[in-house]
Amino acid sequence: MRERVLTPKRRLYLAWFLLHSLLIITISSREIFWLIAHRLTILPTSFTSTAQKLESIASTTLAQGLASSNPVRRALLAYLHITGIERGYGYFAPNVPESYKLLFELHYPDGTVEYELPEVRSAAAELRLASLLDEIGRTRYDALREYLVKTLAGPVWREHPEAKKIRAIVGLRNFPDIHEFHRGARETYEFLYAYDFSLARDSPQTKSSLK
C-alpha cells in the first residue's frame, strides 16, 4: 500500500519546523546584521545602512516592534526562552571582548585594609562569574553596574562583617598581544569605576555611592 505523503500529524510537525527554523535563522542573522550595522566587522561602511535595515526587519519578525505587554510578543519571547534559541551564536565573534576585574578593598575600624576578589569554589562557577564581570564592565547603565557590583559585594560583606567600608574597584584588564608579550610586556590594569559601600551604624541597610 502506498504511504500517504503528508499526514495531518506530519503537517503539524512541518509547520512547527518551519516556524522554529525561521526563528533560529532570524535571531542568528540579526546578530550578524547588528555587528555590521555597528561597524564592528571588517566590512566597509557602505554595508552599514543595509545591515541596519535588515536588522530592523529581523527585529520586526521577532515581534520586537510590538508593545512589551503585547501577548503575541510575550508568547514568542517565552517560546524562544524555553527552546534555548533566544540569542545568537557569535561566541567570541567578531572579536574576543575585553576582560574586566573587580577588586574589593575592605576597610576595618582600626585602619587596616584588606583586598579580596569575588570568589567561588568551583571552576565551573568561575566561568559563570566571568559572565557577570563582563556584564559589569560592559554595561553603559551606571545604576545597573552599581546593582551588579552590589550583588557581589554582599557575600564579601557577610564573610567580613567587621569591615566598616567596602570599596569595589572595577578595572579593565589589558593583555599584550603575542608580539608585545615576546618583547616582555605583561598584563596591565586600567581603572574604570569605584563604588563605596558602607553600613549605617544603626541600620542594616547598605548605602552606596559612586566616587
Added chain:
Amino acid sequence: MESWRRRLTRFLFPTESDYWLVVLRIGLGLQVLLYALSLRSDWNYLFAGTDGGMNGRALSEALLSSQSPLVPRLGRLVTIGSAVGLSERGVLFLSWCSLLCAAVGLLAGFLSRSSAIIAWFIHLCVAKSGGLVAYGIDNFMTIGLFYLMWSPLPDRWSLDWRRGGKAQAKDSRLSGFFRRVLQIHLCIIYFTSGIAKCLGSDWWNGSNLWRALTRPPFDVLPPEVLVHGEFFFPLAGALICLLEAGYPFLVWSRRTRLPALLAICLMHVMIGLAMGMYLFALVMIVLNLAAFGPEFSFRLERIVFAWLKKSPASTG
C-alpha cells in the same frame, strides 16, 4: 507538486533508527549529571536570594518578567515551596537533587521522558534565574533537552525498553524528523558563528585565538607556553573560521561528513582542554555525535565485533 511533497517528506521524515537518540539521551544525561555535580558547592551562592547567595536572581527574574511572565524560573518554585513550609535553601536543594535524579534517569533510560522533562524544566529554571551568570552552555543544554523530551523515547538501549517499552509501536519517521531538526539547527549555529568570526579581522591573524586563550578565566595554559605557538595561531584561527562557516556543506556531504565531524569534535576537545570549558565542549560533542555520528559509531561497533569474532582468541 506530488513529487515535491514526496521529496520534502523524505527529507524531513526519513526512516531512522533510534541510535541517535541513544547518543543524545546518554550524552545529555552525563552532561546534566556533571553540570549538577560541578556546581554543587556554589549552587546557593549563584542561585539563592539574600539567604547566603549573591541575590543576582532578583534582577534576572525581574528582567525576565518584563519580557514574558510565562518563562519558568526558580523564584516560582521558591514561592510554591514557601507555601508548603520549605525554606529557599530547601527548595534549591530539592531542585539540585531533582536535576541529579533526572540525570541518572536519563543515563539509565529509566522513565526516560519524565527524566528528560524534569531535566529540561529544572535546568531552564536555573538558567533563567541565573541569567546574570549564564553563558553559552545553558542555551545548548536547553536546546538539547528540548529536542530530547519531544523525541520518541524510550530508545532501544534504555531500561524502559527492556521493561516493556518495546511493545509500543515506534514511529521511525518521527525519530528521523527530530534528528533532522537537530542537524539543521547545528548547521545554522556553526554557519552563523563561523560567518560572525570571518567578519572579525583578528581571527585571520591569530590575535583572537591568543586573546581567548590568555583571557581569565580561560587562561588554563600559561602565556609563556602559548607564546611558542606564534606561527600556529593565524593558521588555527583561519581554520576555525572556515570549519565553522563551512560546517553545513562539509557535514551534509557523505564524503566529507566523517572528517568534518572529527574536526569539529577535535576543536571542541581543544576548547575544553585549553580553555577549561569542559562542559561546554561535552555538550557540543554530544549534540554533534547525536546529529551526525551514529552511523559512524555503530559502523565502528560492527567492525570491532566482527574483528573480535575473527580474532584467534575468540575462535580458539
